[in-house]
Amino acid sequence: MRASQIFIPTLKETPAEAELVSHQLLLRGGFIRRLASGLYTWMPLGLRVLRRIERVVREEMDRSGAQEVLMPVVQPAELWQESGRWEKYGPELLRLKDRHQRDFCLGPTHEEVITDLARREIHSYRQLPVNFYQIQTKFRDEIRPRFGLMRGREFIMKDAYSFHMDHASLEITYQSMYDAYQRTFTRLGLDFRAVEADNGAIGGKRSHEFHVLADSGEDAIVSCSHCDYAANMEKASSPAPAAEQEALLEAAQVATPGIRSVNGQAKHLGIATSKIVKTVLVLAEDKPYLLLLRGDDSLNLIKAAHALQVDELRMATPEEAEAATGAPVGFIGPKNLPESLPVLADLRVLGLCNFSSGANMADLHWINLNWERDLPRPDAADLREVTAGDACPHCQQGILGIRRGIEVGHVFQLGQTYSEKMGLSVLDESGRDALVTMGCYGIGVSRVAAAAVEQHFDDRGIIWPAALTPFDVGIVAIHARKSPEVAAAAQALHDRLEKAGYSVLLDDRDERPGVQFATMDLIGLPHRVVVSDKVLAQNVWEYRARRATENTLLSETELMAQLAAGLSGAADQEQQKHQEQAHG
RNA sequence: CGGGGCGUAGCGCAGCUUGGUAGCGCGCCUGCUUUGGGAGCAGGAUGUCGUAGGUUCGAAUCCUAUCGCCCCGACCA
Numbered sequence A: 001m002r003a004s005q006i007f008i009p010t011l012k013e014t015p016a017e018a019e020l021v022s023h024q025l026l027l028r029g030g031f032i033r034r035l036a037s038g039l040y041t042w043m044p045l046g047l048r049v050l051r052r053i054e055r056v057v058r059e060e061m062d063r064s065g066a067q068e069v070l071m072p073v074v075q076p077a078e079l080w081q082e083s084g085r086w087e088k089y090g091p092e093l094l095r096l097k098d099r100h101q102r103d104f105c106l107g108p109t110h111e112e113v114i115t116d117l118a119r120r121e122i123h124s125y126r127q128l129p130v131n132f133y134q135i136q137t138k139f140r141d142e143i144r145p146r147f148g149l150m151r152g153r154e155f156i157m158k159d160a161y162s163f164h165m166d167h168a169s170l171e172i173t174y175q176s177m178y179d180a181y182q183r184t185f186t187r188l189g190l191d192f193r194a195v196e197a198d199n200g201a202i203g204g205k206r207s208h209e210f211h212v213l214a215d216s217g218e219d220a221i222v223s224c225s226h227c228d229y230a231a232n233m234e235k236a237s238s239p240a241p242a243a244e245q246e247a248l249l250e251a252a253q254v255a256t257p258g259i260r261s262v263n264g265q266a267k268h269l270g271i272a273t274s275k276i277v278k279t280v281l282v283l284a285e286d287k288p289y290l291l292l293l294r295g296d297d298s299l300n301l302i303k304a305a306h307a308l309q310v311d312e313l314r315m316a317t318p319e320e321a322e323a324a325t326g327a328p329v330g331f332i333g334p335k336n337l338p339e340s341l342p343v344l345a346d347l348r349v350l351g352l353c354n355f356s357s358g359a360n361m362a363d364l365h366w367i368n369l370n371w372e373r374d375l376p377r378p379d380a381a382d383l384r385e386v387t388a389g390d391a392c393p394h395c396q397q398g399i400l401g402i403r404r405g406i407e408v409g410h411v412f413q414l415g416q417t418y419s420e421k422m423g424l425s426v427l428d429e430s431g432r433d434a435l436v437t438m439g440c441y442g443i444g445v446s447r448v449a450a451a452a453v454e455q456h457f458d459d460r461g462i463i464w465p466a467a468l469t470p471f472d473v474g475i476v477a478i479h480a481r482k483s484p485e486v487a488a489a490a491q492a493l494h495d496r497l498e499k500a501g502y503s504v505l506l507d508d509r510d511e512r513p514g515v516q517f518a519t520m521d522l523i524g525l526p527h528r529v530v531v532s533d534k535v536l537a538q539n540v541w542e543y544r545a546r547r548a549t550e551n552t553l554l555s556e557t558e559l560m561a562q563l564a565a566g567l568s569g570a571a572d573q574e575q576q577k578h579q580e581q582a583h584g
Numbered sequence B: 001c002g003g004g005g006c007g008u009a010g011c012g013c014a015g016c017u018u019g020g021u022a023g024c025g026c027g028c029c030u031g032c033u034u035u036g037g038g039a040g041c042a043g044g045a046u047g048u049c050g051u052a053g054g055u056u057c058g059a060a061u062c063c064u065a066u067c068g069c070c071c072c073g074a075c076c077a
Helices: A020-029 A044-063 A077-083 A111-123 A168-188 A260-269 A302-306 A317-323 A417-422 A445-455 A485-498 A512-521 A534-538 A556-583
Strands: A034-036 A039-042 A074-076 A096-097 A105-107 A130-139 A154-164 A194-195 A206-213 A219-224 A228-230 A252-255 A275-284 A286-296 A312-316 A342-348 A357-363 A364-369 A379-380 A400-415 A424-426 A433-436 A439-443 A471-477 A502-509 A527-531 A542-543 A552-554
Touching: A020 A034, A020 A445, A039 A542, A044 A130, A044 A154, A044 A168, A044 A445, A077 A105, A077 A111, A077 A417, A077 A542, A111 A154, A111 A417, A111 A439, A154 A168, A154 A445, A168 A194, A168 A400, A168 A439, A194 A219, A194 A400, A206 A219, A206 A445, A219 A364, A252 A439, A260 A364, A275 A302, A275 A317, A275 A357, A302 A342, A302 A379, A357 A445, A400 A417, A400 A445, A417 A439, A439 A445, A471 A485, A471 A512, A471 A552, A485 A502, A485 A527, A485 A556, A502 A512, A527 A534, A527 A556, A542 A556, A552 A556
Parallel strands: A194 A228, A286 A342, A342 A379, A471 A502, A471 A527
Antiparallel strands: A034 A039, A074 A105, A096 A105, A130 A154, A154 A439, A194 A206, A206 A400, A219 A228, A219 A400, A252 A364, A275 A286, A275 A312, A357 A364, A400 A439, A424 A433, A527 A542, A542 A552
């Protein structure tokens, strides 16, 4: 491809709307253009990147035995009403009416459609297991689209849905999808982690998210320094330290005028924040619950929702807290509470001796409280958010670290939720109806493009991993309009490289060399070959890898070797990096 | 949805406080010179100042409404 024949509208200045580097560079490099909030057009260069991602995804899905289909974007409301999600999904579901005033929505995901397909077509256990996937545009009417491709309203996703007679069969496909994702993201040249994730209210036994590591990531992920344990914040845990063994001191009430914060309390009483039990009032489906946490710990609301087995949970307002406990915020404590108020403690709270808490009266706190002696031992669950430096729950040696990640994939065991709601069953070996068990597996295809840029760029532009680059090699023909020799040699090299299987962008524009170099760097092709009179006179090619700062002069044989090594070399490196991660 | 900010040429911005109908840089077009890291000189084109009302002799500027865009916002008792 010649640069004069492909539309690459680069921008010298950074558009004001772009915050993230990936967004800035994809705009500046002419990969994407914004149409409206959260809606982007893929320009010729961007589309080439997208197609390459799709290719890898498709190959790995096919390899895993999944079968490609393509389902409609527009979906009838009836299906969503059956699953209950027409009401539940909320404003993210873009609803519309056709000319007959019938309700439809734009598909944010396809569980309903695929389940409907399965119940129409699959009737026998002999047809299972089966796994269908598609690569398709989704629409979610995000509250706040941002970061360009990272959180758009319209985006491209690979989603797969598997159907099984039993959980054991689901486990096999789940594992095969997990493996396919490992291969996919490795091949894409991304530094990523598979993390254990919470399944939420739907249930199911296992769920993993695949995160590309990047400081700009929207999610915090926890990983062990020693073993391969990794989890998201909702799921991550750390073992509670051994219960304290101290001589029990006499409980007492201490005046603490105006002291409402844990830090203030610790300072006033001259104790560590870890010796304080803080009491948090939450409302679950409008019912109040008291949660107890150590003063130096933080509450994770999702863990709490799970522990209380509710869908939604929120912090009470100070007014609500006072109404429920009779004490102002800051002085609420577990001793002498109204009996009707359920109490749930974090596991770490149970191991405390001689702790301090609010006394359920303004300006008063307890010190030296002890379980059983002064108040009953409450039920307990893991409620606290892990912090960097915590012990790993899986191995003895490691400590947990927190990094930022961009979620690019998710594998999930749906179980029988949709089969039940939508009546998907088949006849088993004994001729009886059996509910089908499902799994679902997503990859954010368009998001991968942005995530790759977040991970691979420098001050001059993008540095594409070999598998994603819109062109493998860029040829810069210097002053080609003035030198027929350069023009001819560059074109000939272009043709030979394409014949050798590389995709090549030949910059034949009538531009100054500086402009050509700047363009090549910005759009991030991994390999650059310069053709000039100077170089031709020496009968060599001038080569430079995108990451390098120096040119090297190579014979054509050496150049070919360099390109081959560069491409596979990159893949090997990523593979190795991945293995190091996997094996810790 | 709440809070903050911004809409002026394709892009980045100034002008607005103190009303007198528009300017800079990049980009674009033409010519000449230049030519290994986003060139120089000269000339040129491009705006119903987001939209709609209002105030005024007169509005980019003041007022109102509306639309669009960007940023922040679950949480420590």
